Amino acid sequence: MTLIERQAVCVVGLGYIGLPTAAVLASCGYKVHGVETDVRAREIINSGRAHIIEHDLDMLVRAGIESGRLAAFAEPVTADVFVLCVPTPLGPDRGADLTHVRAATESICPVLKKGDLVILESTSPPGTTKMIAELVFANTDLEPGDLYFVHAPERVLPGRILHEVVQNDRIIGGLDEESTQKGRAFFETFVRGELILCDSRMAEMAKLVENASRDVQIAFANELSMLCEDLDIDVRELIEIANRHPRVNILEPGPGVGGHCIAVDPWFIVDMAKGKARLLETARAVNDSKPRWVADKVKNATAALIDPVIACFGATYKADIDDLRESPALKIIQDLQASGVGRVLVVDPNLDELPGCQLVAPEVAYLEADVFVFLVPHAPFFLITSEQRSKKIVIDVCGVTSSRTRPGTTSGWSERADGPIA
Numbered sequence: 001m002t003l004i005e006r007q008a009v010c011v012v013g014l015g016y017i018g019l020p021t022a023a024v025l026a027s028c029g030y031k032v033h034g035v036e037t038d039v040r041a042r043e044i045i046n047s048g049r050a051h052i053i054e055h056d057l058d059m060l061v062r063a064g065i066e067s068g069r070l071a072a073f074a075e076p077v078t079a080d081v082f083v084l085c086v087p088t089p090l091g092p093d094r095g096a097d098l099t100h101v102r103a104a105t106e107s108i109c110p111v112l113k114k115g116d117l118v119i120l121e122s123t124s125p126p127g128t129t130k131m132i133a134e135l136v137f138a139n140t141d142l143e144p145g146d147l148y149f150v151h152a153p154e155r156v157l158p159g160r161i162l163h164e165v166v167q168n169d170r171i172i173g174g175l176d177e178e179s180t181q182k183g184r185a186f187f188e189t190f191v192r193g194e195l196i197l198c199d200s201r202m203a204e205m206a207k208l209v210e211n212a213s214r215d216v217q218i219a220f221a222n223e224l225s226m227l228c229e230d231l232d233i234d235v236r237e238l239i240e241i242a243n244r245h246p247r248v249n250i251l252e253p254g255p256g257v258g259g260h261c262i263a264v265d266p267w268f269i270v271d272m273a274k275g276k277a278r279l280l281e282t283a284r285a286v287n288d289s290k291p292r293w294v295a296d297k298v299k300n301a302t303a304a305l306i307d308p309v310i311a312c313f314g315a316t317y318k319a320d321i322d323d324l325r326e327s328p329a330l331k332i333i334q335d336l337q338a339s340g341v342g343r344v345l346v347v348d349p350n351l352d353e354l355p356g357c358q359l360v361a362p363e364v365a366y367l368e369a370d371v372f373v374f375l376v377p378h379a380p381f382f383l384i385t386s387e388q389r390s391k392k393i394v395i396d397v398c399g400v401t402s403s404r405t406r407p408g409t410t411s412g413w414s415e416r417a418d419g420p421i422a
């Protein structure tokens with residue numbers, strides 16, 4: 001074990017990014033002090049389980065807790081490395097809401113000491129790492145040069161987080177060269193991918209640009225799907241044919257764009273660009289318009305039915321996860337419920353409950369529904385037979401009934417298995 005592996009790490013925010021990161025670090029021999037404001041999450045983690053669904057995470061958390069290398073607390077303690085993994089949602093003006101980043105930074109101020117490394121993993125607009133440093137210096141006796149600050153954005157794909165935390169190439173952007181090198185020394189102890197060194201502003205902007213790029217590409221596919229409907233052209237066949245061009249790679253359409261990354265981060269650029277990010281703004285508008293378009297399609301298809309029962313398959317923002325944040329599928333479900341178009345059932349194998357919705361087993365949907373609306377390509381939905389779908393009106397916006405789509409090749413909104421970043 002190298003010297004750095006014996007260091008203590010404090011991971012602040014044990015959610016979809018922080019908990020897998022903390023568990024991986026514990027498995028690599030670090031003593032990890034997790035900090036989490038959510039009492040229930042802390043209790044579940046300390047009982048040796050994950051409070052979120054992520055492949056193999058339960059096992060790794062249990063191993064961390066049992067080995068004594070991982071535990072969750074309400075407050076930070078002295079450590080050598082601090083990793084901030086708190087949310088960065090959209091603010092009311094569609095800029096980044098850095099409230100959690102500020103609160104997390106202030107919470108570590110009392111325990112910071114000279115020589116510590118502070119890593120911001122939360123997706124943040126350019127200048128946030130510098131803001132953190134200034135906040136620390138304003139709230140402690142420490143001075144510039146005493147600490148190291150790095151932005152290391154996450155690029156993991158939910159469902160593959162444990163694999164990708166280790167295997168992905170990682171951007172390490174230091175506030176200064178010493179910070180970058182300190183960050184490199186830390187990440188190279190557990191990351192197998194290449195470490196890409198740059199400054200913190202470049203790292204911050206790179207993450208936003210990656211997600212904005214995805215958003216624009218998905219908007220293209222979603223726009224195609226809507227105009228192909230009017231032209232009576234099968235969009236999936238069209239995309240498959242067009243993608244035979246050696247330099248064309250159109251993504252798959254879906255119900256819209258969800259999650260708290262691709263649906264959120266492009267706004268941070270739009271906010272900063274002051275009218276100059278026209279393409280990004282349009283892509284957001286196209287993707288945000290898709291749920292309403294899907295809901296209207298369902299309403300039109302059921303207009304002639306009396307008291308139809310509509311089974312919506314999938315509510316999460318992408319396939320095979322339990323995350324509902326910014327979910328376009330959920331927006332469609334809520335739109336259908338609010339419109340009173342019929343009784344709306346929801347089938348989602350990844351959810352135990354869905355407040356405000358009638359969550360049912362697939363068998364209930366087979367028995368009671370007149371309409372099947374496929375919104376999220378969860379793996380089990382590919383097993384629904386044509387016999388089970390027979391005599392139903394089928395609206396499939398995620399490709400589960402298409403012979404052109406295979407399980408795991410889409411992510412619920414639009415993503416090919418051969419090129420995901422999220």
Ligand SMILES: NC(=O)c1ccc[n+]([C@@H]2O[C@H](COP(=O)([O-])OP(=O)(O)OC[C@H]3O[C@@H](n4cnc5c(N)ncnc54)[C@H](O)[C@@H]3O)[C@@H](O)[C@H]2O)c1
Nearest residue numbers: 013014015016017035036037085086088103104122123154
């Ligand atoms: N989830 C992803 O796939 C993903 C991918 C790339 C980047 N990111 C980015 O990573 C960051 C974290 O995302 P996430 O998905 O893990 O969010 P999350 O909501 O799942 O987890 C954040 C956790 O931080 C906790 N928290 C909030 N404020 C805190 C504080 N002051 N102290 C301690 N705990 C606090 C919350 O209770 C929550 O459990 C965001 O900026 C996000 O954009 C997420």
